[in-house]
Amino acid sequence: MIEDVEITDNEFLRQFELEIGDNMARIEYALQDRKIFLTKYEMPEELEEQGFRDIFIKAVFDEVRERGISVMPTSPEIVGFLRKNRRKYRDLLPVGINI
Secondary structure, eight states, rough: OOOOOOEEEEETTEEEEEHHHHTEEEEEEEETEEEEEEEEOOOOHHHHHHHHHHHHHHHHHHHHHTTTOEEOOOOOHHHHHHHHHHHHHGGGGGGOOOO
């Protein structure tokens, strides 16, 4: 399994993208103040079955951390990921927000 993937920030469509072969996964976002709202998660079943969900979300969180902004997860898949990885990513949540 490839742990190091390259994601693209498509600012025009306001989404992070992960392309593997002919498949593309997306996480749509909205920027507001110093927060990024991760609003919609889409991944082809083929990539999901290959275990790319966590890899993609981790890559997006690493990008957000690099930018020094907070994450507001509104997509159920991303909330679930945060719950499973609370310790590693709780610093990305705005003060007062608990998942």
